[in-house]
Amino acid sequence: MALRHAVLAALLDGEYSGYQLAKAFDVSLSNFWYAVPQQLYAELAKLEREGLIAGRQVIQHDRPNKRLFTVTDAGLAELAAFTATPSKPSSIREDLLVMVQAVDRLDPTPVIAQLEERAVAAAAKVEIFDRMLRRLRGELDEETFLREGDRIGPYLTCLRGRRFEQENREWCEQVTALLRARAPLPG
Amino acid sequence: MALRHAVLAALLDGEYSGYQLAKAFDVSLSNFWYAVPQQLYAELAKLEREGLIAGRQVIQHDRPNKRLFTVTDAGLAELAAFTATPSKPSSIREDLLVMVQAVDRLDPTPVIAQLEERAVAAAAKVEIFDRMLRRLRGELDEETFLREGDRIGPYLTCLRGRRFEQENREWCEQVTALLRARAPLPG
DNA sequence: CCAGCCATGTAACGGGTTACATGATTTA
DNA sequence: TAAATCATGTAACCCGTTACATGGCTGG
Incomplete structure (x- = not known):
């Protein structure tokens, strides 16, 4: 598994929509992770199905509605388990x-x-x-x-x-x- | 395409077998690329089919025979074309x-x-x-x-x-x- | 005698990238 | 009126990782 933990870690800063996350993954997180919007939407859907994040609909009138996600307790536990598993140095491909x-x-x-x-x-x-x-x-x-x-x-x-x-x-x-x-x- | 150019660049240093390349990709090249032996064997086979590298059989008596590869002119041309295509900064995933x-x-x-x-x-x-x-x-x-x-x-x-x-x-x-x-x- | 090195692969799976699709609103 | 932003996805493909497979020789 891979992107899931990066997403969970990013969501610790507060509520984000898929679109906002995509921005974050383009700037603040881009030093150690990167993902295109499509990948994020897919991952968010998966994480929600597994109960690691919870989404709530936000109705907007001036622009399309959006869904904001937060990390659940199960998500926090998943992150804790993640820090306990040994990490290999990543292979840079430049x-x-x-x-x-x-x-x-x-x-x-x-x-x-x-x-x-x-x-x-x-x-x-x-x-x-x-x-x-x-x-x-x-x-x-x-x-x-x-x-x-x-x-x-x-x-x-x-x-x-x-x-x-x-x-x-x-x-x-x-x-x-x-x-x-x-x-x-x-x- | 990805690994192919790293392999071609590595083969510029001389003749290598798949096994020797695997070693090289574990140490000298590991700062910017990494690949497991299986991947290298597959890539070498592909590069040979495409004529970008040439292999020659070396019979050994004390240990298994091996095949040594060198970059062909077509391979050099491929590398030259590669340097001419703009490269994106790689996404680090750590x-x-x-x-x-x-x-x-x-x-x-x-x-x-x-x-x-x-x-x-x-x-x-x-x-x-x-x-x-x-x-x-x-x-x-x-x-x-x-x-x-x-x-x-x-x-x-x-x-x-x-x-x-x-x-x-x-x-x-x-x-x-x-x-x-x-x-x-x-x- | 067992571990490790030399030597080369096949097969299945998972994750990431690219292409395609839609559509409203704001800014230049 | 064209481009950029907000907003969310599906589908196909490529690449990389992991697991499995084989077999002889060398050093402790």
Whole structure:
């Protein structure tokens, strides 16, 4: 099983509709999990059938009705059981790294282009994480928040995501500079 | 398509049998790709059918015969085409992060235990990467090797893997200390 | 003598991705 | 008036994981 626990963990922050969850999985959770809306709707239906979450209909007049979900006690128990089962390090599957692995037998030009794009994207993500971290800790400084805040889980995963993207950025920039220096482009 | 390019990139280092590849995918490539032997045998068969790799039988007397594979020109062309197609950042799926996301609504004890295990595993992996980096660059220092070495691809991906595991370790240790301080264990 | 390594697969299953489908409301 | 947002799904497909299967040689 896989996505189910990520969904349960996400729902701990409050009520969400499938659509809102999809947004969350596109930003805040995207550092360690990602899912397209279709997958989320399917998973929510499954979790509800199993009684791990409960949905309630919300009628709206200006836009389509929606269903909001919350984690049930059974859902919490499921999460507790999940933390008790040993987790394997996940296998990262990164196309860009495959390209770099092969780069010295190929024309580096397109790889360099992709590295530059990725560096920019990573920098943008770092800023997103920074904003989210500031929002999560409110007026408190980080140290105080981590010592006394009452919902530090999302903050901690955000910190990990931020580090990852920062490293990503630096690595992409380093490799770009290096490949440039080794194979100077014409013009 | 997915694994195919990782296999092609791995085969650039020389001839490999399915079994040897499986080893490689367990160590050197494991920072950005992972595959079990069964998957590799299937993928190698497919790549050979498509003419992207060529296999040759090697008869052995002390142990079972094996087939060694090399990338063909068509395979190189496939890799070149691959570098030209835009790559999306991969979705990381990390159970341990899901657990931390949920940790302040659950008993942190098992999560702390897992974080500690992971920190140790990450530290071990950093050392493996260090050894591999030393092996790859031979007697050269890093700067010289990166400027003049003729096969820097694997070195660069290794560097990324090392950074990742180092960050992983530091994060795990930080979170462990934090959760410990917030919820002191009895005894 | 048993565990582990070398060596290569088949088969079933589960989960994730892509494509397709619908339709109202708000913003540019 | 076109695009984006809100809102929810179905269906087909591909890929990856797990379980099962075989068999000889080497080292403790």
